[in-house]
Amino acid sequence: MKVVDVVCPFCGCLCDDLVVEVCDEKVVKVENGCTLASEKFLGDHRLQSPILREGFGWREIGYEEAISVAADILLAADLPLLYGWSGTHGEAQSVGVHLAEVLGGVIDNTSTVCHGPSILAIQEVGHPGCTLGQVKNRADVVVYWGANAIEAHPRHMSRYTTFTQGFFVKDAHLARTVIVVDTRRTETAEIADEFVQVEAGYDYEILSALRAIVRGREDVISGAVGGVAKTQLIRVAEICKRAKFGAIFFGLGLTMSAGKHKNIRNAIELVEELNRHTKWTISPMRGHWNVYGSNEVFTWISGYPFAVDFSRGIAFYNPGETTSVDILRRGECDACLVVGSDPGAHLPRACAAHLAKIPTIQLDPHVNATTHLATLQIPVAVSGIDAEGTAYRMDGVPIRVQKLVETKFPDDTEVLSAIYRRVREVKGQ
Amino acid sequence: MRVLMNTGRSIRQGSYVERKNSQAYYDEASACRMHPVDMMDLGVEPGEHVRATGPAGSVVLHVLPADGVQRGEVFVTLGPYANHLVDAETRGTGMPDFKSTSIDLEPTGEDIATVAMLMEACGGVQYRGRDLE
Numbered sequence: 001m002k003v004v005d006v007v008c009p010f011c012g013c014l015c016d017d018l019v020v021e022v023c024d025e026k027v028v029k030v031e032n033g034c035t036l037a038s039e040k041f042l043g044d045h046r047l048q049s050p051i052l053r054e055g056f057g058w059r060e061i062g063y064e065e066a067i068s069v070a071a072d073i074l075l076a077a078d079l080p081l082l083y084g085w086s087g088t089h090g091e092a093q094s095v096g097v098h099l100a101e102v103l104g105g106v107i108d109n110t111s112t113v114c115h116g117p118s119i120l121a122i123q124e125v126g127h128p129g130c131t132l133g134q135v136k137n138r139a140d141v142v143v144y145w146g147a148n149a150i151e152a153h154p155r156h157m158s159r160y161t162t163f164t165q166g167f168f169v170k171d172a173h174l175a176r177t178v179i180v181v182d183t184r185r186t187e188t189a190e191i192a193d194e195f196v197q198v199e200a201g202y203d204y205e206i207l208s209a210l211r212a213i214v215r216g217r218e219d220v221i222s223g224a225v226g227g228v229a230k231t232q233l234i235r236v237a238e239i240c241k242r243a244k245f246g247a248i249f250f251g252l253g254l255t256m257s258a259g260k261h262k263n264i265r266n267a268i269e270l271v272e273e274l275n276r277h278t279k280w281t282i283s284p285m286r287g288h289w290n291v292y293g294s295n296e297v298f299t300w301i302s303g304y305p306f307a308v309d310f311s312r313g314i315a316f317y318n319p320g321e322t323t324s325v326d327i328l329r330r331g332e333c334d335a336c337l338v339v340g341s342d343p344g345a346h347l348p349r350a351c352a353a354h355l356a357k358i359p360t361i362q363l364d365p366h367v368n369a370t371t372h373l374a375t376l377q378i379p380v381a382v383s384g385i386d387a388e389g390t391a392y393r394m395d396g397v398p399i400r401v402q403k404l405v406e407t408k409f410p411d412d413t414e415v416l417s418a419i420y421r422r423v424r425e426v427k428g429q
Numbered sequence: 430m431r432v433l434m435n436t437g438r439s440i441r442q443g444s445y446v447e448r449k450n451s452q453a454y455y456d457e458a459s460a461c462r463m464h465p466v467d468m469m470d471l472g473v474e475p476g477e478h479v480r481a482t483g484p485a486g487s488v489v490l491h492v493l494p495a496d497g498v499q500r501g502e503v504f505v506t507l508g509p510y511a512n513h514l515v516d517a518e519t520r521g522t523g524m525p526d527f528k529s530t531s532i533d534l535e536p537t538g539e540d541i542a543t544v545a546m547l548m549e550a551c552g553g554v555q556y557r558g559r560d561l562e
Contacts, residue, residue, distance in 0.1 A: 010443075039444045047558075056554050112523050120522070152438040183435060184504060185497030200433050200502055201529055252437060256528040287438075307523060323523030344548055345449055345509045348525050349485045350517040352509075356552030368449045369509050371556045372548035 007401045008037040009384030011153050012286030012394030013160075014401075025405040027385065034154035040385075046365050046409070047379040063410065066378045070337070071422035073359045073375070077335035079311055080105035083324050086288035087340025087364075089389020089401060092412035093290075093297040096339060097308070099420045102427065106309045106333065107302075108324040109294035110287075110341050117255040118284045119295065119305050120319060121264035128271050130247070130281045131395045132159075137166035141243035143179045145267065146203065146253015147285045150187040156285070161247070162191065168245075177239055181206070182253060194236060202226025204259040206233070207266040213237040214273040241277045248282040255284075286394035288341075289384070289401075293392035328354045338362040339412060344369035363412055380412050387411035430471050432463070433502045434483065434514065434530045442506040449509075449544050458508035459488075459541045461534070462495035467503075473536050480539065481505075483514030483532040489541045503534070509547045 006018040020041060021029035027041045050066035051058045061069075074080050082100045085093050086109055093109075100107035111119065135142070142161045149156040157163050165172045180192035181203075189195045198206055202225065209225040212218065214237050221230050240246055248271060254263040267282060274280040286292045295305035302308045304317035307324070320326060324343070327333050328351035335358055336343075344352050345368065352373055359375040365382050381387035386407035392398050445454035461479060463471075473479060473492050481490050488510050498504050505511040507527070515530050545555040 035440055036443045040447070043447055045448050051556065051558065053554055058554075058556055058558060060558075113525070113527070116523050148437065151440040152443070154440065183499060183502065184495075189497070197499070200435065200499070253528065256436075256524060256526070258526075258529050260522050260524050319523040320519060320521035323519065325517055325519050325523060325525055329517035329519075342449065344551075344553070345512070345544070346507060347512065348515045348517040349513050349551060352512070352548065352551040352553075356548070366447045366449075367556060367558070368447070369544050369548055372545050373551065373553040 003402070003404055006404065007384060007391070007399055008033055008040065009289045009382070009391065009401050010036045010040045011289055012292060013153050013156055014289055014391055014393040014399050015155050015159060016399060020404055022404055027404060036154060047367050047377060050376065050378045053375045063378070063415075066376060067415065067418045067422060069376055070361045070378065071419050071426070073335050073361060074103055074337060074419070075423060075426055077103070077105070077333070079333050080335040080337060081324060081327055081333035082107040082337045082339070083343055084339040084341030085109040085294040086111070086291035088412040089290060089383045089387070089391060090293045090297050091389050092339065092416055093294050094301065095413060095416040095420055097298055097301040099416060099423065100308065101310045102420070102423055102429065104311050104313065106307070106311065106322055106327060107298065108307045108322070109291065109298065110346075111291050111295055111306050112323045113325065113346065114252060114287050114291065115255055115284045116306055116319060116323065117261035118264045120261035121268060125265055125268050128268065128275065128281055129283045129395065131397055132393070135247045135281070136160045136164055138168050138245040139166070139247040140169060140175055141177045141179065141239060141246040143181065143246070143248040144188055145181040145248060145250040146257070147249055147251025148182070148186040148188045149249070149285065152251065152287065153285055156249075179236060179239065194239065196228055196232060196236060199227030201258040203254055203257060203263050204266055207263065207270050209233050210237050211266070211270050211273050214241060214270070214277070240274055240280070243278055243280070246274065246278065246280040248280065249285050250282065251285045283395060290391040292394055292396060293390065293398075296392050296396070325351055334358050336360045338364070338370055338374075339416070340364070342368040342370050344373045363415055365409070378415055379409055380415055381407045381409040383411065389413070430467065430534045431531060432467070432534060434511065434532045435502055435504050436507045436511040436527050437504065439506045442508060455541070455543060458506055458544070459490050459510045460493050460505065461490040462493045462498055462504040464498050464500045465494040465496065467500055468492060468494055471534060471536060478537050478539060478541065479534045480537040481514055481532050481534055483530050484516040486513050488513040488547070489537060489539045491541060503532070509544050513547060
């Protein structure tokens with residue numbers, strides 16, 4: 001059976017035009033998807049049952065026992081950390097926030113180590129953004145800054161920018177100018193009309209230089225800034241000023257390098273300068289398929305997009321203090337629930353070491369790096385393949401991911417709801 | 430040789446991200462891409478191993494030439510190998526220095542640890558069950 005208009009649950013593009021062939025409750029073919037999508041849909045490497053660590057070995061257990069063990073671990077903790085959430089649907093994220101509140105724990109999502117700094121900058125100066133549809137139909141200049149779209153979001157260019165026709169941009173490949181700013185000459189840089197190769201750590205200075213040039217103060221710029229010639233900076237600024245509609249997409253090259261959230265603030269303020277001349281927007285290239293959703297869900301329940309600490313009985317937010325890496329580095333949490341993420345692989349070593357020290361529960365369909373650190377892993381259905389739910393695309397548009405096949409695995413919402421019910425029962429609520 | 434380590438996504442890393450204990454992920458996540466001239470300075474050929482030492486610890490990687498990487502920098506895909514080197518300090522932002530960690534490289538004949546071995550080195554217990562890959 002062929003299913004059309006399938007949504008891909010891999011990256012923040014949430015491409016919704018895939019055609020998936022299903023046979024005997026298994027995905028056998030994927031059309032229109034990128035390499036990442038094909039691996040996601042066709043991969044079949046699931047952990048088959050919950051596993052519990054006992055000494056130096058592991059024992060397979062049933063779901064009922066797993067839920068009971070998980071609830072007991074969380075109830076016994078003084079400060080449980082509930083981490084991850086970008087790889088699951090909004091309904092599960094919502095249960096997660098309520099669970100964190102009833103436990104008096106901290107809930108944080110993976111934006112803490114991707115676009116957390118972007119959120120801090122947006123909280124300082126706002127977000128002149130737009131939907132991807134606006135970019136597709138209007139943008140004649142597109143900037144990728146610290147973002148390697150071809151490898152991280154392989155269809156971004158073919159669905160929304162360089163290689164797709166828009167309502168006002170008919171001959172897209174020729175009509176759109178693409179500028180890539182990066183420290184590496186990436187695959188994305190290879191197809192740019194203008195590649196600006198930055199010396200590592202100098203994005204802030206280059207953004208400031210561009211702001212000065214756009215303001216008509218090129219006289220204050222020296223011959224080169226951060227490894228980029230002044231002549232190229234002036235050329236780039238002119239292209240940006242001449243645009244009818246420009247869009248900056250930025251990636252972790254800005255959020256993770258020196259300056260972090262201040263880089264993003266400077267980029268947003270460059271957009272503000274450009275908007276004195278023409279129309280420009282700026283948007284983060286969100287990585288995981290529903291990391292934006294975790295920000296949305298956390299915000300509409302607690303008021304804060306990530307790093308929410310309920311230990312005071314109210315929602316408290318202070319990135320740098322209530323963020324996962326800091327909590328784990330300081331060894332403050334005494335239990336951890338990981339959902340839809342792999343902190344063993346993606347957080348610094350010291351964080352992995354603390355996860356190994358404390359009881360760590362993981363809800364994940366696959367054996368990953370965190371499995372080797374965990375006390376308990378509960379395999380769940382994969383949202384978008386054998387579970388359905390709501391996800392938010394990188395531009396904030398909510399899209400429903402479908403259930404394509406029947407499964408023996410419960411989904412994240414079911415497992416988390418069972419843990420939540422048990423916790424409330426024990427607390428007498 | 431002291432270099433600046435940059436980390437990030439690659440299409441191969443992304444393809445095998447749900448199979449972190451597979452050979453393909455191991456090959457990609459433990460690759461240290463560097464400028465060919467830096468490789469010559471370090472005295473290593475493609476595929477040879479280097480011991481990388483950073484603020485958080487030390488790990489063995491294999492080198493691959495990459496013209497797009499600037500001299501004095503290396504690129505390692507995000508993952509447990511790079512994170513064995515990155516310090517957990519966030520300077521009050523919540524975000525570690527994933528793209529600006531100074532590391533030292535030296536040629537070595539040592540083997541590259543598997544992901545499970547790295548996690549064991551962090552205090553974990555290797556899962557060797559039937560669904561490992």
